[in-house]
Amino acid sequence: MQSIAILAAWSVGEVDGYIYLSSTHCVYLEYITTHYDKVFLLSTRSKDNSINNKTLFKADNLIFLPLPIISSYINAVPKLGKWKKAIETVSDKVDLIYCRVPDPFSWMPALLFKKKTIMHFVGDTIDATKNNEKWSWLKKQIMIAGYLPDYVLTLLAAKRSRVYTNGYHLTEKLSKFGIQGTPVISSTVRESSLKSPDLLVKHINIHLIYIGYIRFAKGIKTIMNLCSLLQSKDIDFQFDVIGSGEMYSELQEYVNKNQLSSNVILHGHINDREKMNSILRESNLFVFPSLSEGSPRVVIEAMAQGVPVISTPVGSLPTTFKDGDTIRYFNFHDANGALKIIQEYLKDNKPFVNQRNKAFLAVKEKYTIEAFLSQVFNY
Known part of the structure; x- marks a missing residue:
């Protein structure tokens, strides 16, 4: 088996060295920690390091490297250096890095560190922004424009990675940029x-x-x-x-x-x-x-x-x-x-x-x- 790092904005709480996540992410980690020798979890902290509505997860081969609390992509931008440092810490220790898109800076492992990378497109920030009923047309354009640099870097990283998408519609969208993805159906059903x-x-x-x-x-x-x-x-x-x-x-x-x-x-x-x-x-x-x-x-x-x-x-x-x-x-x-x-x-x-x-x-x-x-x- 190999070692793997998970780069994800999963909002993790930590108390006395124990970590707490949503039940869904616990299910994912349970699978991953039984299929890899060592797992590094690079994930954002929950607000105030809260463990409310979260589930305790334990695994002897799991190491948690906390990333800063964030409320949005814009909020994450000033903290970009924290992501870079965390990835740099594990880069030479893992065979593979799994990145969730559109979580912040998912392009870093493939572009900056030339790592073997899985990029899993779980959603579409631009599409979600366009469908936000509360925002005006002008605010939507500003938000999309602010996200575009990260999106372009993500597409470049995807060209160097193995890509999975939650659904055929995301695969079709990526194919327009010359990116070959494999559609999967996300499930937590055992x-x-x-x-x-x-x-x-x-x-x-x-x-x-x-x-x-x-x-x-x-x-x-x-x-x-x-x-x-x-x-x-x-x-x-x-x-x-x-x-x-x-x-x-x-x-x-x-x-x-x-x-x-x-x-x-x-x-x-x-x-x-x-x-x-x-x-x-x-x-x-x-x-x-x-x-x-x-x-x-x-x-x-x-x-x-x-x-x-x-x-x-x-x-x-x-x-x-x-x-x-x-x-x-x-x-x-x-x-x-x-x-x-x-x-x-x-x-x-x-x-x-x-x-x-x-x-x-x-x-x-x-x-x-x-x-x-x-x-x-x-x-």
């Missing part, structure tokens, strides 16, 4: 955690769920509009919203203002995967109105728990799951389209039972974490 679908729950008219960041690019405005439509149609519904983000207070204000607190349950971030899966399995439909994605893991997770998914045709989903077969799509910003699908479910849920059964089998056969990580880290 084979052992797959839940064979049961009969759909019928305790209220409709039980909906969303899991993800509470931010504009995730289509939270569409969730608000959908709740208003359900309320206006006198549909008895419960909508569990799991996640946190900069739009959380606005969503909370909307729920209170529209007297929806008995219908919309804001859970905040849930780090306990068993608890999250339990809520998933009580739901009838997983609603995913996102505007910008790579390969959304939460959709895979919902399917793995036997929940039918209705979603925008975002990221890798249209090239992975077929509309009307394993998923149902509605247009971006289209709460009425989502409502129409929900009304179809209320009228006849049998097609949705067939849909979720097919999706469950697809995840079981193709999209487990074992399949995903073995592809990315088999270098």
Whole structure:
């Protein structure tokens, strides 16, 4: 086996020499530390070194090298030297460096240190900026212009690296720059955690769920509009919203203002995967109105728990799951389209039972974490 460094903005907390990460990243590290002799984790610290909503991770062959706390790419720029020093520290000690894009300075290992590098494109900063509903056109242009130097360096580094992308759409975009990438479907679903679908729950008219960041690019405005439509149609519904983000207070204000607190349950971030899966399995439909994605893991997770998914045709989903077969799509910003699908479910849920059964089998056969990580880290 070889040694590897992981360069990622994973927001790690550290107390008494022990590190704490999100449960998702713990799953990744568990795999990596069992397949490499030595693993160096070069990752950003969490704010105030907090370990709230994080999981303890231990491995004898893991060494953590902390990077500064950052809140955005712009915030990271003045700290570029810290990244360079950290990479320089491990450069001669590892055979391979894995970099996540668009995390800051993912171009450094390949360009500055000429290291054997895996570059994993998990999202698209430019696309996410264009779809930020809260920013004006001018601010979007300024933000994109400020990011372009890093983006150009990232593309140059990708030409010298093995490249994976979360979805075919990112592979196609990179191919325009002469970069050959391999599309993968990001997953945190273990084979052992797959839940064979049961009969759909019928305790209220409709039980909906969303899991993800509470931010504009995730289509939270569409969730608000959908709740208003359900309320206006006198549909008895419960909508569990799991996640946190900069739009959380606005969503909370909307729920209170529209007297929806008995219908919309804001859970905040849930780090306990068993608890999250339990809520998933009580739901009838997983609603995913996102505007910008790579390969959304939460959709895979919902399917793995036997929940039918209705979603925008975002990221890798249209090239992975077929509309009307394993998923149902509605247009971006289209709460009425989502409502129409929900009304179809209320009228006849049998097609949705067939849909979720097919999706469950697809995840079981193709999209487990074992399949995903073995592809990315088999270098």
